Amino acid sequence: MKFRENLRTKKRIVIKIGTSSLSFAGGRINFHRIEKLARVLSLLRKNGSQVLLVTSGAIAVGAARIGMTERPRELARKQALAAIGQAELIKIYQKFFEENNQLVAQVLLTKDVVTIPELNRNARRTLARLLKMELIPIINENDTIATNEIEFGDNDTLSAIVACLVEADLLIILSDIDGLYSADPRTDPSAEIIHTVKEITPKLEKLASGAGSSFSTGGMVTKISAAKICQQAGVDCVIASGYDPAIIFEVLEGKKVGTHFIAGQTSSVFNLFI
């Protein structure tokens, strides 16, 4: 389809990697995965693209670091783990990116970046400057000082907001799911990946939330909502498996992998004031 071919021209790309893609079950970092991701993104950057990485995993990594096996419920504990894990993560990212001669920058954002105009403007300018300096910004939510009413949902929404902030061409969400399925693939043998979505209809949203379906961890819901933000802002969005980060190349070659949410034909400004 022509839509996939358009992905070949995308130059400013936000990649979001989920917790399950960058770490093992207990939250311990999957170094091989990060190494590969760093290699792929560095290559992209070197070839002239502007690349931003939205990472998750701070809380899980923090928990593993101190030997905690259960995900904490208490806000203060989550925030503490995020503070530990983020330091660990950024250290690892730096290491692998530098092995590819690529420098990175750490940017921690809060939800206010959406609601407060000054913060919004500030974030845009900083990110734009970092891109201009040929750096790869590694972005996460500033979980440590965030307030609890705000839930970004494993950073899917954050990645869409970042895509809007920098007026990206494309958002690629890497996760433990291959894409949006027509039914629960674990129970329905006829379930297939829906490769192209032109419009997110209520029916589709219901499918994603899989009322009653056990494969929906809530993860797909936030991804669909992120895709919706993108579509409305004129940003293409692809949800694909993070198992092998080289899939990013396939997406950019226009190959039919994952689910492609086609950018809406909107002329609206990338202003997101909720």
Next chain:
Amino acid sequence: MEKNKKRIRIVVRIEVATLINRDGKINRRKMDRLAMVLSDLNNSGKQIIVVSSGAIVLGSEKLKLPSIPPSKIDMQALAAVGQAELIRSYQRSFDEYGQIVAQVLVTSDIVDYPQRVENTRNTFDMLLSMNIIPIVNENDAVSTTDIELEDNYPLALKIANITGADIIVIKSQENGNYGIVTGNEKPVIQVENEISLQEKIDALFGRNASSAVFPATVVFPATMNEIYSL
């Protein structure tokens, strides 16, 4: 009685110049000694919070710039680069002593948001109760207020107030005068190096003291002159 003893909580404010060489690179040896002393203090039962600076200087070195560009937006970009480098350095050094650290980035206007202050206090309490040393810095990369290049003392003060610290330690290059910020109710100790930091804390609280039962003879100074007479 015993059970109401609160652990001594110390904010250690690090000036960038004391850790970074003239060439803009981190002085590994100094960083290492600092990590050792702070880990020791932590192990002896004190709760330690580090307020650091240096992200922008490190960022500038990382990108091989001849000097720090004056525009705020450039400084913000450098802060984003340098902070990653800074926290990595702290981690490496503290790792040697098996001490886990955490990164806390706050914006200086945090005091304007009561909810955030409350959450931050809880986060610090949690980290400290886990024997983790938080390394705090300004979130310059996203700050909308003016960027303080050299002076992170105001931040140290805010953190000390938010976390209910007992004392602030300034590790400073200069032996001389350091202006007291008015409104500071926290006792402040100035130290020239890590060894005197350890000595002074021990002198103040006793080597194995973990709780803040201050000896009756200690007077908490309010002015620099009084601090020097300690």
